[in-house]
Amino acid sequence: MVFKSAGNFYQKHKQVILYGVSLAVLLFVLKWIELRFLIIDHIIEVYSGAIALVFTGLGVWLAMKLTTPKVERIIVEKEVYVTADADFTPNETERLRLGISGRELEVLQLVAEGLSNQEIASRLFVSLNTVKTHSSRIFEKLEVKSRIQAVERARRLRLIP
């Protein structure tokens, strides 16, 4: 975690750090050359340079510590289409009139969700044949010939949402 952050920081400010290090090395070399001759005379410059470096670092640290991170907030609105049939109430009357049993309605609902007969069988823990039997009866009672027509008709009759 710490290493990762450090690496991240390094990556982000590579140039600055390299620049700083290079500068420091350069100054060090130059100073070292002159050091034995000039250190006495230029003690103040060396001292000032050190202070400058340290306090530049302090300034950077301060800024990092104290400024709230700049955050650009981009809000992307993603449209989700929803049909507003929250107020659906199943038409029990129609169901009884057509003689559609509870289990058949269950199957019908799953058909309407786009499930295959096999998927419906698994969902209801019954065999594929059972589902086929149910759906066949549904088609008879709704007087249709395919599952799509059944769904269409059941929707019109408010049997399913």
Added chain:
Amino acid sequence: MVFKSAGNFYQKHKQVILYGVSLAVLLFVLKWIELRFLIIDHIIEVYSGAIALVFTGLGVWLAMKLTTPKVERIIVEKEVYVTADADFTPNETERLRLGISGRELEVLQLVAEGLSNQEIASRLFVSLNTVKTHSSRIFEKLEVKSRIQAVERARRLRLIP
């Protein structure tokens, strides 16, 4: 423009600037008190303090300048409720986005009416194979696996009533 930027900068880094100014004032006052007596003896400390202040400022400025703003992307799902089919207007935008051609949409509408592929073929005066090709492409584009799911999805996307 310049003033605006300056004001903006001040607003963003209010605390830092105030901190710096306060520190400067404090040091100035302290120094001023001792100044007349000690300035000669403590010229190096004054000099160092000035350098420290200036380079702390430089450090802060550097940090401000170089930190990359963090970008936070927030995706908000905005639910768009659509009413039932009386005021249906086909969602042309969505159709084009999905790359569904005009003929494909025609087939899709007939599928939604519960017609078999053969019936659709007769209705459109084309061969059964053509209808199959169209419907296969529709399933791909709508990312579904059956005609029922296709109708379901197309309704949600307002491609069909």
Added chain:
DNA sequence: TTCAAAATCATACTTTCGGGTGATTTTGCA
């Protein structure tokens, strides 16, 4: 308890759907 309706499952068969591949023609736009 009895009995009809509902629910379950099976087997066999036909039709339809859907995927994959490849090809040709039509059309609208640059």
Added chain:
DNA sequence: TGCAAAATCACCCGAAAGTATGATTTTGAA
């Protein structure tokens, strides 16, 4: 005019859907 997209069609294959028939078990109400 040339080209890419759209539209058309064919053939094959496997999976899924649908039909028909018959049977057994569960269940709920009379």
